[in-house]
Amino acid sequence: xNCVRSQLHSGFGYYAGFLDRAAQEAILATLxxxxxxxxxxxxxxxxxxxxxxxxxxxxxxxxWVSDQAGYRYQATHPVTGLPWPAIPQALLDIWAAVSGYxxxxxxxxxxxxxxxxxxxxxxxxxxxDRDAPVVSISLGDSAIFRLGGPERSGPTTxxxxxxxxxxxxxxxxxxxxxxxxxxxxxxxxxxxGGGRINLTMRVVxxxx
Ligand code: MD6
Ligand code: FE
Numbered sequence: 001x002n003c004v005r006s007q008l009h010s011g012f013g014y015y016a017g018f019l020d021r022a023a024q025e026a027i028l029a030t031l032x033x034x035x036x037x038x039x040x041x042x043x044x045x046x047x048x049x050x051x052x053x054x055x056x057x058x059x060x061x062x063x064w065v066s067d068q069a070g071y072r073y074q075a076t077h078p079v080t081g082l083p084w085p086a087i088p089q090a091l092l093d094i095w096a097a098v099s100g101y102x103x104x105x106x107x108x109x110x111x112x113x114x115x116x117x118x119x120x121x122x123x124x125x126x127x128x129d130r131d132a133p134v135v136s137i138s139l140g141d142s143a144i145f146r147l148g149g150p151e152r153s154g155p156t157t158x159x160x161x162x163x164x165x166x167x168x169x170x171x172x173x174x175x176x177x178x179x180x181x182x183x184x185x186x187x188x189x190x191x192x193g194g195g196r197i198n199l200t201m202r203v204v205x206x207x208x
Contacts, residue, residue, distance in 0.1 A: 011171015
């Protein structure tokens with residue numbers, strides 16, 4: 001494994017180059033049939049119903065969804081009505097390698113960034129188990145990831161995430177604001193048709 005773990009804050013892990021090109025291609029090939037049965041859809045914002053620029057789908061027993069009614073986890077795809085496909089073993093292996101947390105994730109949110117898509121500063125706070133870290137895998141085009149602190153208005157640092165990088169938000173950083181300012185279109189040839197795919201694995205319900 002050719003990667004460096006940097007720790008900028010307690011509980012924040014940045015594994016640059018965790019997955020080599022072959023491993024990235026293998027994960028994409030594994031995802032292909034799963035994304036065919038649980039296709040990307042465009043969620044909308046609570047209250048306003050305004051569409052997000054990021055397209056989403058999920059893997060696992062629970063998936064994160066957003067619509068006019070609010071943010072929540074649910075067992076089925078909002079468009080197909082089918083249960084989400086299971087999280088593949090290759091992703092669970094990454095969880096086991098970097099999370100430091102024995103219970104397995106119940107949800108893997110899959111974000112697709114195309115044509116100027118970005119994600120505003122937010123905290124992941126719809127999970128019941130917030131001792132568990134969130135593990136994030138980046139594939140395809142590079143992105144500028146902004147990491148702040150526990151307050152929305154606090155100082156932030158920016159980090160360029162490239163294909164194969166893995167980020168862990170654990171410990172105190174689990175509750176830190178973060179977002180994607182922009183994606184560098186054309187910076188990777190991994191994803192067919194271009195763009196960036198981000199996978200975030202979460203433990204939603206408290207285990208046991
Ligand atoms: C993204 N990531 O990289 C968005 N959340 O597309 C996240 O929102 C995120 O990278 C929790 C933990 C790690 C993350
Ligand atoms: Fe997040």
